[in-house]
Each structure stands twice: as structure tokens, then as C-alpha cells.
Amino acid sequence: MALAGDRMGVGRGRRACHGGSAMKLDLSVKVNVYSAIVREFLEEVLxxxxxxxxxxxxxxxxxxxxxxxxxxxxxxxxxxxxxxxRWTDEVYDAASRLFGVAFRFSMRTMTRLTINTRDAYMPLEIGVAWHPYFNVPYIPATALKGALRAYFRSCSVEVCGLGEEELFGTWKRRGEEGGEREGVLRFFDALPVSCEKGLVEPDIVNPHYPEVEGVIDEASVRPRPLVYPAVPRGVTFSAIIAADLSEVKCDQGRFVARLLKEVQEALAGGLGARTSLGYGILEVKLDNFRWVGV
Structure with missing residues (x-):
């Protein structure tokens, strides 16, 4: 299957801005958003x-x-x-054949989702995780794995006797002894598969103090509204987690039920940024799972 990024060009047509000679790229779902934003920003700076x-x-x-x-x-x-x-269907099939066990979760945003706000490849004041090939906002596998790992560690959770290090793996920091070990769980990027209104909506934060100065001076307050892209409520992501249990003995039903419960608990408090304000709340359901040759 060809990747979406292979079908998308940059700069297919331009239009003049109102009140000036500057030109803007015509953003559309057929234009790679990463490339278009970077190009437009560089041209504006020049x-x-x-x-x-x-x-x-x-x-x-x-x-x-x-x-x-x-x-x-x-x-x-x-x-x-x-x-x-179609892509997530292919990943799910491949993961189940390769690792033996694969879970497919649907994660529906119950509140706005703000994730990867400091995306190094998207020159926005506050960014969002944007897939460079599929041209849609998404939840990176690293973000999902990090959130689950933090929950398992803080709550000392085990699944069929497997703790944090067995499930998520270990790594060796510089100067430490011991080797790295891969965990039994494998994570994949979660892509949107449905939405109620759209995939992006504007959100706003209103900082009152310059962060670079690190000084709070009420007499020098200068509110500066920052408009940034967020994923709205009602977007459903398809998340796939695989497990290599070839060297682990455990009951199938017990493993599936416990992993689903812990994933739901881990994401109940939100995913991404601004979770303390109610952002990133996800409704997590198990769509399907496969247990092949374990």
C-alpha cells in the first residue's frame, strides 16, 4: 500500500494575502501539512x-x-x-502473525487532546503530533507507551506476574552495569479512524508573564493569547498493542482482561498535555484481540 505522504505535494497553488503582497500556500488535505507549514514559515521570514x-x-x-x-x-x-x-487493519494482521498476540483498542476523545506540543518539525508556537505520511493528527507510540509505563511504575502494577520491566523493557544508562532487555509489549502509532466534526479545532492559552525572564511582576503583565491546534472531542483513534509471550506462561483470558483493565485505568486521568485541566480524557474499549500459536 502506498503511503499517504507519497501522494501529497507541496505548494499546489498560492493565493495573495489580504492587504499585502505576501503569498500563502493553499493548505488542503491533499498537501503535506508538515512541508507546507515549514515552507510558508521560511518564505515569510525571508x-x-x-x-x-x-x-x-x-x-x-x-x-x-x-x-x-x-x-x-x-x-x-x-x-x-x-x-x-485500511492501514491499521494491515498493522493489526501483521502484528498478530509476528508476535503471536495483538490487541486492538479504540480510544475516543472525551475532551480535547493536546499532545506533542513541542514538535521539532512543525514551526508553531504550540504544536500537535502530526503524522508526516498519513497527514493527520495522531498519538505517537512513544506517548502511549510512556503514559502506560508511568502508571504501571507508580502503581506497581503486574499482569500475570509480569511487572514494569518485563512488560516495557529495561535500558542501561551511561555508567550503569547490566544489559538492556526488550519488554514483551510492542506499541504502534494510534491513528484516527473516525470523527464527529473534524480532526482539528483551535484552542487557546493566555500567558501573562514572559517565561524566559522567570520573574512575576504584576505591574508588567502583558496577556498574550496563543491560538494552537488541538484534537477535538469525538475523534476515535485505533491503537494496536502486541505482546511476545513466547517465553511466558499465562492464562489467555486472565492476561487479556487484566491488560484491558490496566490500560483503561492508566488513561482515565488523561493523555498528553494539560491533563490537570481535564484535557486528553479517552474512552478506551477493546475492539478485538488475537492469540496465535502461543
């Missing part, structure tokens, strides 16, 4: 250098966010989601 003007990073981020929220909804988005559904 124009401002020539004019000896200051580039407003805040206004640029706000403009991109609003355009993304208008674009990533409707029939064209559903076409993208049909592609991610």
Missing part, C-alpha cells in the same frame, strides 16, 4: 528579512491553526480516514 520587518510567530501560528481547523473536516477527511482504517 520576506520580512528583506523588508527589515519582524516576523510575528504568534500571528503565524494562529493563522495556520485556523486554516487547519477549516480544512480538516468534511468528506475529504473521511477519505483520509478510510486510508488510515
Amino acid at each position: 520576506r520580512d528579512v528583506e523588508r527589515r520587518a519582524h516576523t510575528s510567530f504568534t500571528l503565524f501560528s494562529s493563522s495556520i491553526t485556523k486554516r487547519l481547523s477549516k480544512i480538516f473536516k468534511g468528506q475529504e477527511v473521511w477519505n483520509l480516514l478510510e486510508f488510515t482504517k
Whole structure:
């Protein structure tokens, strides 16, 4: 299957901004968002250098966010989601054959999701995890694994006698003795497969103090609203977790029931950033699991 990124170009048409000669790339679901945003940002900076003007990073981020929220909804988005559904089907089949055990979870956002806010490849003041090939927001496998591992560690959770290190693996820090060991669980990126209204909506934070100065001075308060992209409520992600239990003896029903329970508990408090404010709450359900030759 060809990757979505292979079908997407950059800069398919441009249009003039209102009130100036600057040109903007026409963002669409058929244009690779990563490449388009980077290119537009660089062109804007170069124009401002020539004019000896200051580039407003805040206004640029706000403009991109609003355009993304208008674009990533409707029939064209559903076409993208049909592609991610087929891809997750293939990953699920391959994972079950390769590792012997595979779980497929549906994770529906009950509140806004803000994740990977400091994406090194997306020049926005506050970013979002964006898949470079499928051209949609997603939940990275590392974020999912990290959240579950932190929960298992803090609560000393075991599944069929397997603790944190057995499930998630160990690694050797510089200067430490001992070797690295891979855990029995394998994580894959969670891709969106359905949505109620769209995949992106604007959100806002309103910092009052410059973080770089590290000083709170009430007389110098300067509220600066920052508009950034977030995943809205009602987006369902398909998450696949595989397990290599070839060297582990455990009861199938017990392992499945306990792992599902702990995954639901781990994500009950939210995933991503701003969870203390109610962001990132997910409704987790087990869609299917396969236990092959274990």
C-alpha cells in the first residue's frame, strides 16, 4: 500500500494575502501539512528579512491553526480516514502473525487532546503530533507507551506476574552495569479512524508573564493569547498493542482482561498535555484481540 505522504505535494497553488503582497500556500488535505507549514514559515521570514520587518510567530501560528481547523473536516477527511482504517487493519494482521498476540483498542476523545506540543518539525508556537505520511493528527507510540509505563511504575502494577520491566523493557544508562532487555509489549502509532466534526479545532492559552525572564511582576503583565491546534472531542483513534509471550506462561483470558483493565485505568486521568485541566480524557474499549500459536 502506498503511503499517504507519497501522494501529497507541496505548494499546489498560492493565493495573495489580504492587504499585502505576501503569498500563502493553499493548505488542503491533499498537501503535506508538515512541508507546507515549514515552507510558508521560511518564505515569510525571508520576506520580512528583506523588508527589515519582524516576523510575528504568534500571528503565524494562529493563522495556520485556523486554516487547519477549516480544512480538516468534511468528506475529504473521511477519505483520509478510510486510508488510515485500511492501514491499521494491515498493522493489526501483521502484528498478530509476528508476535503471536495483538490487541486492538479504540480510544475516543472525551475532551480535547493536546499532545506533542513541542514538535521539532512543525514551526508553531504550540504544536500537535502530526503524522508526516498519513497527514493527520495522531498519538505517537512513544506517548502511549510512556503514559502506560508511568502508571504501571507508580502503581506497581503486574499482569500475570509480569511487572514494569518485563512488560516495557529495561535500558542501561551511561555508567550503569547490566544489559538492556526488550519488554514483551510492542506499541504502534494510534491513528484516527473516525470523527464527529473534524480532526482539528483551535484552542487557546493566555500567558501573562514572559517565561524566559522567570520573574512575576504584576505591574508588567502583558496577556498574550496563543491560538494552537488541538484534537477535538469525538475523534476515535485505533491503537494496536502486541505482546511476545513466547517465553511466558499465562492464562489467555486472565492476561487479556487484566491488560484491558490496566490500560483503561492508566488513561482515565488523561493523555498528553494539560491533563490537570481535564484535557486528553479517552474512552478506551477493546475492539478485538488475537492469540496465535502461543
